[in-house]
Amino acid sequence: MIRTVMVVEDDDAIRMVLRTNLEDEGYRVLEASTAEQGLVIVQDEQPDVVLVDLRLPGIHGLDLVRSLRATSQVPIIIVTAQTDSHDVVAGLEAGADDYVTKPFVAKELMARIRTQLRRSSQPEESEEELVCGPIELHPDTAEVMRNGEPVPVSRIEFFVLAELIGAKGRVLSRDHLLRKVWGYGNAGDGRVVDNLIYRLRNKIEDDPANPELLLTVRGFGYRMKA
Amino acid sequence: MIRTVMVVEDDDAIRMVLRTNLEDEGYRVLEASTAEQGLVIVQDEQPDVVLVDLRLPGIHGLDLVRSLRATSQVPIIIVTAQTDSHDVVAGLEAGADDYVTKPFVAKELMARIRTQLRRSSQPEESEEELVCGPIELHPDTAEVMRNGEPVPVSRIEFFVLAELIGAKGRVLSRDHLLRKVWGYGNAGDGRVVDNLIYRLRNKIEDDPANPELLLTVRGFGYRMKA
DNA sequence: CCTACCTGCGACACACCTGCGACATACGCG
DNA sequence: CGCGTATGTCGCAGGTGTGTCGCAGGTAGG
Numbered sequence A, B: 001m002i003r004t005v006m007v008v009e010d011d012d013a014i015r016m017v018l019r020t021n022l023e024d025e026g027y028r029v030l031e032a033s034t035a036e037q038g039l040v041i042v043q044d045e046q047p048d049v050v051l052v053d054l055r056l057p058g059i060h061g062l063d064l065v066r067s068l069r070a071t072s073q074v075p076i077i078i079v080t081a082q083t084d085s086h087d088v089v090a091g092l093e094a095g096a097d098d099y100v101t102k103p104f105v106a107k108e109l110m111a112r113i114r115t116q117l118r119r120s121s122q123p124e125e126s127e128e129e130l131v132c133g134p135i136e137l138h139p140d141t142a143e144v145m146r147n148g149e150p151v152p153v154s155r156i157e158f159f160v161l162a163e164l165i166g167a168k169g170r171v172l173s174r175d176h177l178l179r180k181v182w183g184y185g186n187a188g189d190g191r192v193v194d195n196l197i198y199r200l201r202n203k204i205e206d207d208p209a210n211p212e213l214l215l216t217v218r219g220f221g222y223r224m225k226a
Numbered sequence C: 001c002c003t004a005c006c007t008g009c010g011a012c013a014c015a016c017c018t019g020c021g022a023c024a025t026a027c028g029c030g
Numbered sequence D: 001c002g003c004g005t006a007t008g009t010c011g012c013a014g015g016t017g018t019g020t021c022g023c024a025g026g027t028a029g030g
Helices: A012-024 A036-044 A061-071 A082-094 A106-120 A155-166 A176-180 A190-205 B010-026 B034-043 B061-071 B085-094 B106-119 B155-166 B175-182 B192-204
Strands: A004-008 A028-032 A048-053 A076-081 A099-100 A135-138 A142-148 A148-151 A216-219 A221-224 B004-008 B027-034 B049-053 B076-080 B098-101 B128-131 B137-138 B143-146 B149-151 B216-217 B221-224
Touching: A004 A012, A004 A036, A004 A142, A012 A028, A012 A106, A028 A036, A036 A048, A036 A061, A036 B098, A048 A061, A061 A076, A061 A082, A076 A082, A076 A221, A099 A106, A135 A155, A135 A221, A142 A190, A155 A176, A155 A221, A176 A190, A176 A221, A190 A216, B004 B010, B004 B034, B010 B027, B010 B106, B027 B034, B034 B049, B034 B061, B049 B061, B076 B106, B085 B106, B085 B221, B098 B106, B098 B216, B128 B155, B137 B155, B137 B221, B143 B192, B155 B175, B155 B192, B155 B221, B175 B192, B192 B216
Parallel strands: A004 A028, A004 A048, A048 A076, A076 A099, B004 B027, B004 B049, B049 B076, B076 B098
Antiparallel strands: A135 A142, A142 A148, A216 A221, B128 B137, B137 B143, B143 B149, B216 B221
16 A cells, blocks of 8 residues: 655755655655645645644644644644754644654654554555555565566556555546546646556556456446456 | 535526536535525535535625534535635634635536545445345446346446435435436436436346336336335 | 656547437326 | 326437557656
8 A cells, every 4th residue: 555645845955855765665755845735735635644844934834733633633743953842842732743853864754654654544454465466566666566577667657556456446536546646736637547547558468458457447437356 | 326515605607617517527516605595505405515605795604614514524615716825724724624716627626526525435434235136236346236247337327226226115206316316407308217227127137128126116206126 | 968768648439328209018097 | 998198118329438549748867
């Protein structure tokens, strides 16, 4: 199961470092540079963890924490400069679940994220196997195996496949995939999903014209064979 | 499962656009042009999502949100001309689940509605079993099984069958089905339901000419065998 | 700077859906 | 029994959903 981490941080450099580290750990990353943006995206995407910088332009991170906590149970981790330690207490009281001070050690932050994820997720599904017939996904290495042989897939293809296999045979609408994989921006687009499915089939199906794994459900969307 | 969306909006033009779009998406639509009306109808009909304009004559939309939230868990989406982030935060803290600013992209609004529906419907895992004799509906995969064998049905056929089986043997009038499945738009049409029942029978009945599952109640409508 | 790949887009093709209309049949009622 | 209405039956044609594939701009890596 691919987890999504939301980063609300106005410093481009720090956001970049966070993104790199998080992606290395196999997370999907959403970004926002303001509290307003963050609020919307969290509502929209329901990430599994939110990282919040306290020093944000405009609305303060502390208010963002309160707003988030008002409508969501999502784990919130405050990421802040050490001088803000007074704010940290306020942040935790506002509803944050943990905090990390800058400059932080990436490994430590990753560990705290895992802790939050472990706490908020059902143990049964926490380390679910992404396997469907001859197809096997390894989130660690972002690799797709087919009958044990590695199949080269792009980043987006990997996430779509992960989402589909994670759904365990349930139908996923194009819209669901657009939101979960492409994310917040591309809401209005056309046939991107169809195209990607087509390309995925060419890579994982024996006979792409008669798919046996990645099935179409006309009028609803796509699903993996159970 | 047919979902109902409530629109509280005083501008006739915007309400019309919303209605059209929502019906295109397969929702049943309820309308109100004032907060008072909206409150009554929500309590009466218990829609699955409520869209609220903030600028309403008389009682302000924000107060409507609070009133709704006081007595209901229904997802609320604010639709507002206000781009001021302050109102947005106030709205979300008042209990709204999301917001869209005018002029909005219809597709985006529809997507957000789906997001809310998805969230609010996930906890209620206790979906009743959609089974009737040898027929079995799986909403997860949008599949209809007959004696364990999958039967290909179209989107509308699936919804009609779901509505009928969900009614557990009660008679459903053509008008009821039209409203629930097709939506208010096609209310004046002719024999669409009869046609669809005919086609459904050809797919699920052993002898479509002598139906044993999908029964006609002359003068009233159709019902499933108990 | 070059190259290979990714990715969104649009165009076309094809199968399927679906509303419609016309006719046939069944039912209820006098 | 005969009539009117409700429903069953079925083919047609336009619309819609999806598959397919080539193109071009973008991007990452060498």
